[in-house]
Each structure stands twice: as structure tokens, then as C-alpha cells.
Amino acid sequence: MIVMSNIIKSLYNIRMLDELAEKRTFIHNIHPLIKVLTTCVYLTVTVSFDKYELSGLLPLIFYPVVMITLAEIPMIPILKRMLVVIPLIIGIGIFNPLFDHKPMVVLPWIQISGGWISFFSIMFKGGFTILAALILIATTGMTRIASALRMIRVPRLFVLQLLLTYRYISVLMEEAGRTWNAYMLRAPGQKSVNPKAWGPLAGQMLMRTYDRAQRVYQAMGLRGFNGEYNPGDVKKVTVKDILYFTCWAAFFAVSRYFNLPALIGEVVTGVMK
Amino acid sequence: MSHHIVDFIDIYFTYPDGKQAVNGITCRINHGESVGIVGANGAGKSSLLMLLTGILLPAKGEIRVGETPVTKKTLSVIRQKIGFSFQDPDDQLFMTTVYDDVAFGPRNYGIDEPEVKKRVMKALETVGAVHLKDRAPYKLSGGEKRAAAIAAVLSLEPDILVMDEPTAALDPKARRRLMNLLKGFLHTKIIATHDLDMVLEICERTIVLKEGRVVCDGLSPEILNDEELLEQCGLEKPLALQNCPVCGSGKLYGSLLEGTGK
Numbered sequence: 001m002i003v004m005s006n007i008i009k010s011l012y013n014i015r016m017l018d019e020l021a022e023k024r025t026f027i028h029n030i031h032p033l034i035k036v037l038t039t040c041v042y043l044t045v046t047v048s049f050d051k052y053e054l055s056g057l058l059p060l061i062f063y064p065v066v067m068i069t070l071a072e073i074p075m076i077p078i079l080k081r082m083l084v085v086i087p088l089i090i091g092i093g094i095f096n097p098l099f100d101h102k103p104m105v106v107l108p109w110i111q112i113s114g115g116w117i118s119f120f121s122i123m124f125k126g127g128f129t130i131l132a133a134l135i136l137i138a139t140t141g142m143t144r145i146a147s148a149l150r151m152i153r154v155p156r157l158f159v160l161q162l163l164l165t166y167r168y169i170s171v172l173m174e175e176a177g178r179t180w181n182a183y184m185l186r187a188p189g190q191k192s193v194n195p196k197a198w199g200p201l202a203g204q205m206l207m208r209t210y211d212r213a214q215r216v217y218q219a220m221g222l223r224g225f226n227g228e229y230n231p232g233d234v235k236k237v238t239v240k241d242i243l244y245f246t247c248w249a250a251f252f253a254v255s256r257y258f259n260l261p262a263l264i265g266e267v268v269t270g271v272m273k
Numbered sequence: 274m275s276h277h278i279v280d281f282i283d284i285y286f287t288y289p290d291g292k293q294a295v296n297g298i299t300c301r302i303n304h305g306e307s308v309g310i311v312g313a314n315g316a317g318k319s320s321l322l323m324l325l326t327g328i329l330l331p332a333k334g335e336i337r338v339g340e341t342p343v344t345k346k347t348l349s350v351i352r353q354k355i356g357f358s359f360q361d362p363d364d365q366l367f368m369t370t371v372y373d374d375v376a377f378g379p380r381n382y383g384i385d386e387p388e389v390k391k392r393v394m395k396a397l398e399t400v401g402a403v404h405l406k407d408r409a410p411y412k413l414s415g416g417e418k419r420a421a422a423i424a425a426v427l428s429l430e431p432d433i434l435v436m437d438e439p440t441a442a443l444d445p446k447a448r449r450r451l452m453n454l455l456k457g458f459l460h461t462k463i464i465a466t467h468d469l470d471m472v473l474e475i476c477e478r479t480i481v482l483k484e485g486r487v488v489c490d491g492l493s494p495e496i497l498n499d500e501e502l503l504e505q506c507g508l509e510k511p512l513a514l515q516n517c518p519v520c521g522s523g524k525l526y527g528s529l530l531e532g533t534g535k
């Protein structure tokens with residue numbers, strides 16, 4: 001149960017992503033709208049791959065790697081956040097190897113069942129999707145993402161919902177952390193919360209979270225918030241931004257229409273012949 | 274000027290769970306007045322302030338700010354006039370940096386960015402928090418959070434400043450700084466608090482609440498000297514008005530006011 005408290009601690013620090021978004025690297029300086037669009041294209045391309053097309057998917061890892069490096073995002077916290085969701089993806093994919101035994105050739109000398117291939121393809125797709133979303137938040141910040149969504153005419157209600165849900169998660173995590181601490185301080189020697197106390201504790205936490213979320217929303221309303229947040233530093237889209245988008249879009253398109261690993265393999269073997 | 278008069282006319286409010294928090298409050302606060310609202314825990318201070326800002330709407334009665342009644346329709350007008358700081362500054366700070374938080378209000382009212390910047394810096398200077406501007410609000414100490422929360426209210430340049438227990442959880446120095454700041458704010462101030470010494474120092478008028486009713490409304494020095502009344506309402510005479518505990522005679526009040534009159 002030590003692990004549990006660690007997870008809470010890492011989630012408790014959920015606002016770290018917002019802090020990262022305040023950095024000023026090349027990536028951070030790209031227009032939010034452009035980054036949102038690039039992420040959309042990336043996600044569309046990623047999920048559009050057929051479930052048996054594992055090798056074609058691999059070059060897409062290039063995008064998160066480049067982004068994390070250029071934006072100076074620390075790896076560990078990002079991986080930790082991914083760890084929290086990975087069980088979910090495994091849950092979705094795990095039945096494929098059980099039911100799909102169709103043999104498939106990966107490389108000339110290895111044969112694996114189709115189930116395993118599609119399992120890994122789901123793992124990669126899920127992993128890439130989450131990574132791309134985390135990177136977008138860590139390089140742009142939720143409020144700027146929201147204003148970018150408004151620029152492309154996403155309905156106001158939807159954007160507001162997104163913004164408040166995001167806030168709500170951090171409020172929930174903070175309350176969870178507090179409740180956890182309050183319990184642990186008065187339950188010395190216990191490694192985890194006594195199962196009997198889970199019910200009341202969870203109920204209490206939800207009530208408190210609800211109250212606080214309400215007050216936070218009221219505080220926003222008191223200062224004139226009506227669903228349209230203006231982040232202040234709205235810039236114009238520049239040539240640099242368009243170039244950035246074009247480069248990535250071109251790369252995604254090439255990865256989609258050509259199986260790069262196979263191509264490279266052919267070239268290499270061709271040269272060797 | 275009549276446009277900043279705050280008028281409570283026979284206000285009743287009951288929480289959904291049946292708790293009657295405000296039971297017929299009538300009072301008028303004039304332009305430029307500085308009013309302390311005191312009372313024991315649960316007397317209804319916070320509820321009254323939330324009614325004034327339209328977070329809660331009264332079950333019966335009417336609240337007017339200037340000529341405008343507080344209703345759902347007039348909220349945005351009312352809220353531009355009133356700056357409200359919450360009891361818990363954590364509820365008020367939700368942006369990533371202190372700067373963005375202080376800028377949140379002005380930006381919502383469509384003020385252009387150079388003017389926003391001017392206002393933010395001025396508000397931060399007023400509370401002595403310029404050095405905090407790039408910090409994350411949730412990582413500040415209690416006093417620093419309070420300062421940031423007050424700056425966030427001041428940047429809206431309100432005509433009426435409403436505060437719920439502003440000195441709670443402040444160390445003596447931060448409390449002193451806040452009190453000096455409040456003395457410098459010349460518009461209408463409405464402050465709910467247990468800190469009677471502060472009321473004595475910065476509010477000329479005191480309203481005492483008990484169980485959602487006004488028990489007494491008058492000049493601060495008179496009310497805060499009325500031991501019996503305060504006792505009944507679960508309060509205690511301000512230290513400054515108590516006899517010196519060491520020598521048993523003489524009151525600190527005079528010397529205290531002299532000492533801070535600068």
C-alpha cells in the first residue's frame with residue numbers, strides 16, 4: 001500500500017504540468033492553435049493504422065521523443081503519469097492474444113500470433129495518444145489550449161467543461177492528499193487505510209471536493225468569468241508556426257503512406273546485395 | 274455620492290438543509306464607510322457577505338448596491354463594483370502563476386493587455402507581493418497566498434471591498450501590513466472578522482451579528498467596549514481595550530492608536 005500513497009503523491013503534484021507549460025523553449029513559443037492542430041493530426045494518424053500494422057506505427061515515436069527533448073520536459077514525471085493509465089490500456093488490449101491465434105509473420109524468422117501483434121499495436125496507440133496529450137498540456141498549458149479550441153470554434157460550453165474538469169481533477173487530488181494525510185496522522189503504524197474506513201473517507205472526500213470546486217467556480221464568477229477565458233498573451237500565427245506545422249504534417253503523412261521501417265530494411269538489404 | 278450605498282432590506286436566507294443562517298437583517302452602509310461585521314462562529318457573517326455578492330440569493334428581502342438590486346440579471350454589474358476576498362485564499366487562486374491570477378479579473382472584463390499589466394503590477398505593489406509574481410499560488414505560505422488573493426481583488430479596482438476574515442492565519446507582521454493597506458483603501462470596506470483589535474483600528478462602525486440577526490450596530494469604540502454585549506455574542510473585548518494584564522491599570526487603546534497613526 002506504500003505504492004498507493006506514492007501514486008497519490010504523484011497525482012497530487014498534477015499541477016506540475018501547468019508549471020512546465022510556463023517554460024520558454026522553442027516548442028513553448030509555438031502558437032497554441034498550431035500545437036493543438038499538430039496534436040490532432042498526430043492522434044488521427046496514430047489511430048488510423050490497422051490493428052496488425054505494428055511496424056508502420058513505430059516511426060511515430062519520433063514525435064514525442066523530439067518534443068520531449070526540445071521542450072526540455074523531464075521524463076520521469078511524464079512516465080509516472082503514463083504508468084497510471086497503462087493498466088487501462090492493457091485492460092483494453094489483453095483479450096486480443098487470448099482470442100486471436102492467427103499466425104503472423106513479423107520478420108522472416110519470427111512468427112507471432114495476430115493477437116499479440118494487435119495487443120502491442122493497441123499498447124503503442126494508447127501510449128502515443130496519452131503521451132501526445134501530456135506533451136500538449138506540458139508545452140501549452142490548459143488555459144491556452146482552451147483559448148485555441150475557442151479559436152477553431154469549438155462550442156464554448158464544451159471548452160468550459162474541459163477547463164473546469166481539468167481544475168476539478170487537481171482539486172480532487174489535493175483533497176485526496178489532505179484526507180489521506182489526515183487519516184495517516186491519526187492512524188500511526190497502519191500502512192494503509194483500513195477497509196472499513198474507505199466508505200466514509202471517500203464520501204467525505206467527494207463532499208469536500210464538491211464544495212471546494214463550487215467555491216472555486218464562484219470565485220471565478222466573482223471576477224467576471226463567463227466561460228470565455230482570455231489568456232492575455234494572444235499572438236498572431238507566424239511563418240515559423242506554419243513551417244512547424246507543415247514539417248510535422250509532412251512527417252506524419254509519410255509515416256502513414258509508407259512503411260518506413262520496411263522501406264529502410266529494403267534499402268539496407270538492397271545495398272548489402 | 275449615492276451609487277455605492279449598500280442596502281440590506283429585511284434579508285432572510287435558509288440553506289438547503291434547513292439551517293436558517295440569516296434571519297431578517299436590515300442595514301445600510303454608506304459610501305466610503307468602513308464597517309466591521311463581527312460575531313461568533315456560525316453567526317452568519319460569511320452567509321451575509323455571500324448574499325451581498327450574489328453567490329447566494331436571499332429567500333426574502335432585497336439587497337441593493339447603489340440603485341441596483343442584487344439579482345441574477347444584475348450580477349455582472351454588481352460584481353464589477355464589489356471586490357470580494359474569500360475566507361480561504363485557496364478557493365480564490367486557481368491560475369498557474371500569481372501574475373495570471375491577479376490578471377484574471379481585468380482580462381475577463383476585456384481590458385487591453387498593457388492596462389492589465391499596469392493594474393496587476395500596481396495591485397501587487399500595494400500588497401507587497403511583486404516578488405511573488407512568477408510563483409505558483411498553491412506553493413505560497415498562508416500570508417503570501419492572502420496577499421496574492423487580495424491583489425487579485427484590487428486589480429479589479431472595486432468601489433466596495435468585501436473581505437471574509439482577512440487576518441485569519443496571518444503572522445503579526447503580515448497582519449500589520451494588511452491593516453495598513455486597508456487603511457489606505459479609501460472606498461467602502463466591509464470586513465467580517467473575529468479580530469476585534471483590527472476592527473477597532475480600521476472600522477469606524479461595527480455591526481454585531483448573532484444567530485443571523487443584527488444585535489447591535491454603532492460606533493466601534495462604543496460597541497467594542499461593551500463587555501456584557503460582547504460576552505452575550507460569544508466575543509471578547511479587544512486586547513487594546515482591556516486593562517493592562519501586568520500592572521492592572523491603564524488601557525492600551527490610546528497608545529496603540531498613537532503608535533500606528535503614522
Ligand SMILES: Nc1ncnc2c1ncn2[C@@H]1O[C@H](COP(=O)(O)OP(=O)(O)O)[C@@H](O)[C@H]1O
Nearest residue numbers: 288290292294313314315316317318319320321
Ligand atoms: N453550505 C452550508 N450548508 C448548510 N449550512 C451552512 C452552510 N454554510 C454555513 N452553514 C450554517 O449557517 C450558519 C452561518 O454560517 P456562516 O455564515 O458561515 O457563519 P460565520 O461566517 O459567521 O462563521 C452556521 O450555523 C453554519 O453551520
Ligand SMILES: [Mg+2]
Nearest residue numbers: 318319360437
Ligand atoms: Mg465565516
